[in-house]
Structures are given as C-alpha cells and as structure tokens.
Amino acid sequence: MTPQTSAPEFIELLNYLKSKKNILPAKKDQATLLQERRLVLLVDLDHTILQTTYLNFEGDFEEGMFEFRCGRKSVTCKLRPHHKQFLESLSLKFELHVVTVAVKSYAKSVLKHLDPEGRFFGNRILTREDIPYDDKFAAMMMLFPNGYEHVVAIDDKRSVWGYMRNQYHIPKFRFFENLDYETFGSLSFKRKMKKPDDALLKAEKVLLEVHEKFFDFYDKNQTKSTAELFEEAKEKFEMVEVRNGTKKLKETTENTLNEDVDKGRTEEIELKPKRKAQRRLVEL
Numbered sequence: 001m002t003p004q005t006s007a008p009e010f011i012e013l014l015n016y017l018k019s020k021k022n023i024l025p026a027k028k029d030q031a032t033l034l035q036e037r038r039l040v041l042l043v044d045l046d047h048t049i050l051q052t053t054y055l056n057f058e059g060d061f062e063e064g065m066f067e068f069r070c071g072r073k074s075v076t077c078k079l080r081p082h083h084k085q086f087l088e089s090l091s092l093k094f095e096l097h098v099v100t101v102a103v104k105s106y107a108k109s110v111l112k113h114l115d116p117e118g119r120f121f122g123n124r125i126l127t128r129e130d131i132p133y134d135d136k137f138a139a140m141m142m143l144f145p146n147g148y149e150h151v152v153a154i155d156d157k158r159s160v161w162g163y164m165r166n167q168y169h170i171p172k173f174r175f176f177e178n179l180d181y182e183t184f185g186s187l188s189f190k191r192k193m194k195k196p197d198d199a200l201l202k203a204e205k206v207l208l209e210v211h212e213k214f215f216d217f218y219d220k221n222q223t224k225s226t227a228e229l230f231e232e233a234k235e236k237f238e239m240v241e242v243r244n245g246t247k248k249l250k251e252t253t254e255n256t257l258n259e260d261v262d263k264g265r266t267e268e269i270e271l272k273p274k275r276k277a278q279r280r281l282v283e284l
C-alpha cells in the first residue's frame, strides 16, 4: 500500500488488514504514548541493525557475533556496532517495533541475542508472515490505521516503505562483504576488516532530535508530523557535517598553500573549478 497503490489493490489490502487485525501485537494507542512522551520507531533487522550469512565463517568470532540455526541451515550473525546504545537510548523515547520481511523463526532467533529479555521490542514483531506483499508501508498502516504522524521507521531500503518521508534511510551494514569464495564449491570465506561503522550513532542523534521537536510543538498544543520534523532534523545534522567538512577542507587548503605540504590535496582543490567549466562546456 504505497502512496501510489491503485484502487483495487487498496481494497484488497484493506480486506487483508482487517483479516490480520487479531494477530497484531499489543501496542499502546497514540494518546497513551503521547502522554508518556513517546513516539513509535519501526526497526528493520537485516543490514540495518545486523548482518547474517548462511556461509561458513573462517576465523575467530568477535564481539557481537553468534551462530544460530534456521531450519536446516546454520546462520552466522554480526550485530551492528553501537546497537546496544541505540536501543537503550531510543527505547526511552520511542515504542520500538521490529518490522522485517524475514520469516518469523529467523527474526525470533536473532532477537534471542539482540533483545534476550524482550526489554526493547517485547512482542511487537511483524515478520514476512504478517506483512502483505512485503510492503512495510502497509504494515505501518495496519499497525496505525488512525494515523502515523507519531511514527518513524529506520531501514536500509526505501522502496519497501513506499519512499515515505518519515523513514530514516540508514546506509547498509555490510560486515560480511568482500566474500572470498574458495574453489570446489566450498562455502568458506574470509571477512575483510572494515572501517568503524557509526551509522547507528548518527541515526540516534537525528531520531532524538525528531522526538524533542515533536514534543516542543505538542507542549504548545501544536502538531507537526514526524515526516516534517524528520526532514528538518536530517537537514540539520547533514548541514552540521557539511559545515564541519567545509571548515576542515578550508583549514587544510590554507595549510597546504602556506606550507606546501600535501600537494595532492592542493591540486585536487585547484582542479575543481576547471572540471566545472569543462562540464558547462559539454552541456552547452
């Protein structure tokens, strides 16, 4: 049920949602949540908060890694760095739900490690079996049929949410990439070390900002949807990053010009206007 869904599909989905009403996880209604000064955060699992592989893992397990069985297969999982802080911090301000298109048995196995006591998600878990056509936007409508202005989602994919504006689009977590397959059909592989991943820390900042602003308006008896606030929060933090980046670049430029150190950087900066000019010529 993306914003572009046609009328017959919409009716079909509404019927589906009605049939699913009884299996929905217990959740608080919007008024109760707002009284508790909490919003709702829908959390994707794969590539957002963890990565798994069915291939054998060579080498020692490090922190955040574990194995579990899913059907006949053995699965190796790595939880994304800072997941604990992310969940601890945001669970104070948001009612957290898992919304994943993975199958239920897989999600439950993962959650045994991610949230063993059910402190963060409780039984608020929607999986492939519950989500019509893998459409997470429809899942959200199913959970919040009376409006989703207090809801945000975090996911590495935008299409499954119908490109809705209240989604934090997090970069894919890829721990098991650069798979080095061996010959003879062996499934073993080696992990290549990646630079530290702090995407969940950035997401935490933006989501807390949305929460704060939402209740600033709420306290003044005004309403502003999370979608609007989300755009502003993302812009604010991206601008801060750009500003810092610009400042850093400026300082580097001055240093390199004055001291004639790091010549490569100086040349790169000097080349930029030329490239722009060339592009303009091509366009003409």
Ligand SMILES: [Mg+2]
Binding pocket: 044, 045, 046, 047, 048, 155, 156, 157
């Ligand atoms: Mg995902």
